[in-house]
Amino acid sequence: MKCIIAVVGPTAVGKSQLALYLAQRFNGEIVNADSRQVYRYMDIGTAKPSAQERRLIPHHIIDVVDPDEPFNLAIYDQLAVTAIADIQQRNKIPFLVGGSGMYIWSLIEGWRIPTVAPDFQLRHSLELRAEEQGVSGLFQELQRVDPVAAAKVMPTNLRRIIRALEVYLISGKPISEGWHRQSPEFPILIIGLTLQRERLYQRIDLRVDEMIKQGLVEEVKRLLDKGYGLHLPAMSGIGYKQIGMFLQGRLRLEDAVQQIKWQTHRFVRHQYAWFRPSDPRIHWFNEYSAIYRDVPRLIESFLAGEAT
Secondary structure (H helix, E strand, O other), X not given: OXXXXXXXXXXXXXXXXXXXHHHHHOOEEEEEOOOOOOEOOOOOOXXXXXXXXXXXXXXXXXXXXXXXXXXXXXXXXXHHHHHHHXXXXXXXXXXXXXXXXHHHHHHHOOOOOOOOOOXXXXXXXXXXXXXXXXXXXXXXXXXXXXXXXXXXOOOOOHHXXXXXXXXXXXXXXXXXXXXXXXXXXXXXXEEEEOOOHHXXXXXXXXXXXXXXXXXXXXXXXXXXXXXXXXOOHHHHOOOHHHHHHHHOOOOOHHHHHHHHHHHHXXXXXXXXXXXXXXXXXXXXXXXXXXXXXXXXXXXXXXXXXXXX
């Protein structure tokens, strides 16, 4: 049957490895729902699937744009809808995998993506205001005009705050107004992975240390040498910004690494605003579950029409 199986949850919880296993077992392909893995040349800092993993199972919407090319929710939605239809057409199961809540829910809930074109003059004026007042000033304005969107955007994510304000100021309508429409007509199973918070933070810290060992500093240096500056949205991601500041002499390496860990902890808390443990649509599994036994059983029941 035509369906989607989504694997969601916070950073470093084990989504990618589980999805790889499930895609092999259930004749599937993986559709990326991570907002950073779309960029070329950014592999270590985004925990991108290895070349071997991508040979094992096809992965879609990875390495689709250069770091200085525009990419937004509307572009993602179009690519994802096309990829999912293609996978289903070949009688395979699309596994939607990632921690970017906006990307996940835009597909599962069938959002109507705003068609407001970018207004670069308006964006520049908002950026100047952020420099003068701080990002918090713009975030407070977003809370006033669109509290629903504000609740879903990190208070430090200037790019998304500006986009939400841009849509409101141009159209007069909150960006969140288009976040709900008719869901896809085929069944969707959402699998959530979670960990006790301190255990998750420990895994994040170990992952960051491993990224440094794998060559994250060298990866960021290559990006800067190619001309991809820290002002780019792609380079503002956690890890790239801090290591870039180290390479510019603005941070010590140990301080940059610690900031990456803290910012990732903070990002995890934001992810749980998108993937709430109380959400009845999500079938949650934690470290005390027999994940590699129970999740396949759930999928088998779902494919047999016995689970939703």
